[in-house]
Amino acid sequence: MASVHLENINKSFGSINALSNLNLEIKDGEFFVLLGPTGAGKTTTLRIVSGLEMPDSGNIFFNEELVNNVQPAFRNTSYVFQQYSLYPHYSVYDNLAFPLRSPLRKSDKKTIDDRVHEIAKLLKIENKLNNKATQLSGGEMQRVSLGRALVRDPNIYLMDEPLSSLDAKLREELRVELKKIQTDLYATILYVTHDQIEATTMADRIGVLKEGLLTQVGTPQEIYEEPNSIYVANRLGSPKINILDNKQIHNSQNSSASYVGIRPEDIKIDQNGSYNVKIETTELLGAETLVSFKSDTVNGILLTQENINVGEGDNIKIGINETKILYFDNNEQRMR
């Protein structure tokens, strides 16, 4: 495994700046997750690391060694493509064995066979080994694609939303499995996802991309608790953070702020609370209840673990945990 360092990477397609001045350091053995909405440049970043795409400018280092002009095969990355890219004329078995048959690594038949079965078992596609790659469901294709990346031990695993078309249960199992593989092998992984649970549970660090700009890098906790912009605050946390006007907050600590962000779990139903609101809807989420409320001045959502016996249309009082309020300026940047 290797560390990967991207330095001042720029990449544009015509007039679109897919990546602008990207600096990213992925440590050896780190699970790094890239978060960002569609079109943010996540796939482009992976393609540049793999060598399939050339940056317009900037440098790529593997283990502090410049690899700008190294062919993809010699960078030795393994890649789970967003669109699977299975070899359509071959069976699942051959798809999984394909990377092991590369002339750059001479594995004998027995080693290949053992490895393919091991991975197939892990991903629960053992009974599909003889299927043609085109005779699979979307989720099965995705697992084959993941398996094809996991059969070898590359410098870095690049994974582009590898669990996106699986059902919730399987996704959870594979999430645990992937994290276990990563810690066991001390693997370096660059992982793209939209799913924040994946991001927070697996990542050592998260990078948030916005229109080709890396806006913040940090541990999941840092990103969640100390976002440096409203954009980042919105990307992590479910249900989403409440963004309110600073003027509506009673005794605000920061008079020059324009907006405040309050996580739903930092708002409580409280007889002594200073806000009078009306309940719009309630939603039971397992152990917690999601309540959306509204008044003339504030509206938002709160999360409570208590058994509440109020319903839609009821008037309640709420209180805000003032120490947890995040303040943002009029450029939506965090104020500290």
Next chain:
Amino acid sequence: MSKKLINKARGLSDKAIAWIFITPTVLLLLAINIYPLFYAISMSFTNFYANKIGKEIKWVGLKNYIKVLGKESVWERMQITANFMFWTLLIQALIGLGLALLLNKKFKGNELLTTLIVLPMMLSPAVVGTFWTYLYNPQVGVFSYIMNFFYNFGPIDMIGSSVLAPWSIVIVDTWMWTPFTMLICLAGLRSIPDYLYEAAEVDRASRWQQFIYITLPSVLPFLLLALLFRGIENFKMFDMVVELTSGGPGSATELASIQLKREAFEKWKTGYSSAYAVILFVTIFGFGNVYVKVMNKIKDR
């Protein structure tokens, strides 16, 4: 829905409309294809001579078929035809695929080159046959000139020599029809998505592995289809060869179709040549069917 309503309003069902549209074509097909076919089959059981109109036509059963199949010269012509087909198909497959692979690369002038390569295919076979007799001329022909440029062979008589003549028709057919195989292979190559090669590159496959694992299986169904068309065409090959060698020297390039034409319209053995024609038809039909079955198997794999 609305279409149906309109049709109903005129008192015609969709089916009736369909029949109205295809009837002229069906009638035409019956008149110029199906009827002659059955007429020929019925004549193949008689001793009919088209130049002896007054003569009574007698039913002779399978005699014509036995005569055709028992003739040494027929089997010889079949062999010549098979030889011609084997070499033209083999060479056209290899060169066609090779050219397609080259033209599939992105380079400047790619489209112009494709157009130029495809030109021979647009010419009439009779014209091609005639002008290649000039190119093959041993004294002043370009072919002889070029060959002598590499090695001093002396005048090369492609058409006059019974050893070289079969190759002369293979060369001309290849020159004319390789572009066809190439075009179809090119269509196959263009249908392969780039991301497969990208995946293979990341998986550290060699160029050769990429060709074997990705290119070949994708292009094979296309190549086989091209060869099916070429095979059927060359089994019936007539015009180009007649213009070029007239089946000579001796009968070195006399393909089955040329012999058939001579039996039918020079010796006027109509009944006999009908039997010959039916045999040829059944042969190509049988081979064609088997080939299509195999082709579909490969495609499904």
